[in-house]
Amino acid sequence: MSSRPSAVPSAARSDEVVRTLDLVAAVAQEFGDRSRGLADAYQELSDLYRTGGATPGDARLTREHVHAYLVARMPATLAVGRAVFGAVAARRPEWGPATLLDLGAGPGTATWAAAEVFPSLTAVTCVEQATAMIDAGRQLARRSASSAVRDAQWHRTSVAEPPEVRADLVVASFVLGELPDAAIADVVARWWRATLGELVVIEPGTPAGFGRLRRVRDLLIGEGATITAPCPSDAACPMAGDDWCHFAARVARSGVHRAVKGGELGFEDEKFAYISASRQPPAHAAARVLRAPQVRSGHIRLTVCEAPDKREAVVARSQKDAFRWARKAHWGDEVPPGALRGRRKED
Structure with missing residues (x-):
């Protein structure tokens, strides 16, 4: 990070x-x-x-x-x-x-x-x-x-x-x-x-x-x-x-x-x-936010740890539920399952 x-x-x-x-x-x-x-x-x-x-x-x-x-x-x-x-x-x-x-x-x-x-x-x-x-x-x-x-x-x-x-x-x-x-x-x-x-x-x-x-x-x-x-x-x-x-x-x-x-x-x-x-059964989060989310016009950019990689992700306003979560997300938060599905930011 x-x-x-x-x-x-x-x-x-x-x-x-x-x-x-x-x-x-x-x-x-x-x-x-x-x-x-x-x-x-x-x-x-x-x-x-x-x-x-x-x-x-x-x-x-x-x-x-x-x-x-x-x-x-x-x-x-x-x-x-x-x-x-x-x-x-x-x-x-x-x-x-x-x-x-x-x-x-x-x-x-x-x-x-x-x-x-x-x-x-x-x-x-x-x-x-x-x-x-x-x-x-x-x-x-x-x-x-x-x-x-x-x-x-x-x-x-x-x-x-x-x-x-x-x-x-x-x-x-x-x-x-x-x-x-x-x-x-x-x-x-x-x-x-x-x-x-x-x-x-x-x-x-x-x-x-x-x-x-x-x-x-x-x-x-x-x-x-x-x-x-x-x-x-x-x-x-x-x-x-x-x-x-x-x-x-x-x-x-x-x-x-x-x-x-x-x-x-x-x-x-x-x-x-x-x-x-x-020692208990696995209970992993789907992913975790590694930096402060970057709010942009119409989308929010995130750096996340999502097995097996660290990656950059984009949540667009059109992804209503995911965007609603991303607007409130903070550095260190868990990522809800499926919130980042299908959207990646190219390096």
């Missing part, structure tokens, strides 16, 4: 931005709403992770570091988690996971997102190395409307060596890049063994992040998995050259968020890539 998307996909619509405020409000209530000193703490935290991350009990990871993360980084990861779990739920509307394993949980951001999308959750296990993050996660969990979140079991250990727990839904959000390349195959195999239903892996929406996910996708398909989302098939990925598959979630910025990150806009677009690998 283009490295310069021209619009925000469906995951970033304003109604979905508002729905992320549950955890954001809990942060403000538990940790206060102040920006003084947090910009420096956020930069220090970024430097810590860039040089190998914070270890359990690391004295360098202070309450200010955690607060800076909650204010400046957590809203984006929350919005991404909601978007990804929403995509999985759209493909498997009858599936209601009861158990969740959150790998590299931080303060439990993905757990909160999963509990919102899947109210069927009854038991949660969170795996996190940093003691300060675990403490914050437990503190915030007390304000969750979900009993599964409030009663979550926390384990202070590495995502490479999680506890012997199996879960319907396993998620590893923004942690794959912290693993050595040589360890990825073994660690992902361990995650897959822990998965009863869906394994969701989320990475930054960069060429490097997508490259890691593409490797994981191949590994999991080799183990018999089917890809629930975003892929429309389990065939070889058609992305090549400078293209990579990624999406974006729009995040509303509070005043303190802007102050900590030095931003001026009231929102930011978080780019991400993901896969959800399943």
Whole structure:
């Protein structure tokens, strides 16, 4: 996909931005709403992770570091988690996971997102190395409307060596890049063994992040998995050259968020890539929109992934039902079956 998307996909619509405020409000209530000193703490935290991350009990990871993360980084990861779990739920509307394993949980951001999308959750296990993050996660969990979140079991250990727990839904959000390349195959195999239903892996929406996910996708398909989302098939990925598959979630910025990150806009677009690998029967979308639709006089042009290829498609006004859908389509949306039949744009 283009490295310069021209619009925000469906995951970033304003109604979905508002729905992320549950955890954001809990942060403000538990940790206060102040920006003084947090910009420096956020930069220090970024430097810590860039040089190998914070270890359990690391004295360098202070309450200010955690607060800076909650204010400046957590809203984006929350919005991404909601978007990804929403995509999985759209493909498997009858599936209601009861158990969740959150790998590299931080303060439990993905757990909160999963509990919102899947109210069927009854038991949660969170795996996190940093003691300060675990403490914050437990503190915030007390304000969750979900009993599964409030009663979550926390384990202070590495995502490479999680506890012997199996879960319907396993998620590893923004942690794959912290693993050595040589360890990825073994660690992902361990995650897959822990998965009863869906394994969701989320990475930054960069060429490097997508490259890691593409490797994981191949590994999991080799183990018999089917890809629930975003892929429309389990065939070889058609992305090549400078293209990579990624999406974006729009995040509303509070005043303190802007102050900590030095931003001026009231929102930011978080780019991400993901896969959800399943032990369930295939449930592929017919196709998926890979770029913002281009509205023209009398027609709409789309870039879509439609097995086995990525292609350009044109929906003409004369295709009444398809055109009605295309006018409302966003980057990242599923394509209804048959909507693109018989219409191709020549390269």
